[in-house]
């Protein structure tokens with residue numbers, strides 16, 4: 001599989017590829033493996049695993065305040081932005097802050113205007129109940145509605161998901177077809193005020209796989225998982241390239257670049273989360289900075305044991321026992337991966353170049369410039 005990340009059409013926003021936003025020309029859909037008419041229970045279960053651990057609930061299931069803090073509202077599982085839920089416009093953001101997410105994580109504002117996460121339930125009228133498997137795979141691979149329709153806006157990370165193997169995308173679709181239909185007509189996107197954004201360069205061609213690498217080859221599988229789940233979208237800083245923002249490849253997975261200034265806290269009142277181009281994130285929790293995942297022993301994961309890594313993702317705590325990890329690190333989703341998959345990710349992370357980069361500690365909400373919440 002193509003190892004290198006897509007560069008020129010991607011902006012990290014909430015760890016999400018923004019590249020889709022600006023896409024004028026798109027890669028051709030890849031041929032998908034043919035599917036059986038009624039998917040086997042195994043395939044549906046595998047699809048459920050991929051949807052859960054792929055973070056789809058993070059955006060496609062509306063979040064709500066539960067007893068233990070924010071959580072996806074599973075009574076509205078995967079039904080997208082609730083029709084009729086009016087979201088306030090974000091306050092005027094100063095650079096480097098670019099965009100905001102509603103507290104439900106279903107309404108997203110940025111240079112592309114406002115987008116709303118789609119209904120992925122099996123409802124025919126408002127979800128994907130009428131889609132074919134080929135249309136679903138083409139959507140995930142080309143970033144176009146049903147493969148040929150309008151380009152999907154950020155933060156849908158299709159540029160990440162298009163790296164998934166045919167069998168994994170097909171399994172996801174098999175599972176989504178079993179998700180109880182919820183009738184919810186998600187609003188159409190709202191374009192930005194002012195002139196339209198210039199079209200982006202086309203995304204790089206990638207080689208896609210029919211079958212995902214097996215855990216018997218942990219490094220290959222780990223690389224596949226890191227690329228297909230978008231760890232780099234949050235954990236790699238961006239630089240301005242000739243075609244727009246791109247990954248700083250010399251700092252792959254090195255986290256927020258500590259050589260630069262820490263941005264001032266943006267206004268967050270009435271808004272869920274706020275994102276700049278750098279991997280820093282502001283919200284009710286204060287400001288968090290994506291961690292250094294390279295094997296540097298002092299500033300990255302070099303001194304971590306495999307078990308500490310697994311515990312971190314399972315429990316959402318630093319090394320499994322330290323402080324609680326802050327949003328938007330999707331440990332609730334990733335922590336549900338099997339031991340074999342988490343071990344594979346750790347094995348791959350051991351092989352990437354170490355970068356010395358001491359990511360700042362998170363700032364509390366009361367930090368200077370914060371809104372005091």
Ligand code: HEC
Pocket residue numbers: 014016050051054055056057058059060108115116117118120136139140144145146151152153154155156157161172189
């Ligand atoms: C960071 C947020 C985010 C994540 C994570 C995410 N999506 Fe999306 N998705 C969106 C948004 C926003 C849209 C709507 C974009 C638009 O309207 O242009 C969307 C649109 C889609 C569409 C297109 C629907 C249509 O009608 O064209 C599909 C299919 C989809 N997502 C599937 C998935 C799957 C499967 C996952 C998990 C593997 C996932 N998404 C994860 C934000 C996200």
Ligand code: HEC
Pocket residue numbers: 014015016225226229230231232233234235281288289290291293309312313317318319324325326327328329330334345362
């Ligand atoms: C949506 C953005 C986002 C994505 C996607 C993401 N992370 Fe994170 N991650 C963060 C942020 C932000 C932090 C820092 C949280 C904090 O300081 O509390 C973090 C922290 C971590 C930590 C904890 C480091 C420590 O010192 O405790 C690990 C480990 C980690 N991420 C691994 C991963 C892996 C592996 C993936 C992909 C499977 C991934 N992350 C994907 C945003 C993200």
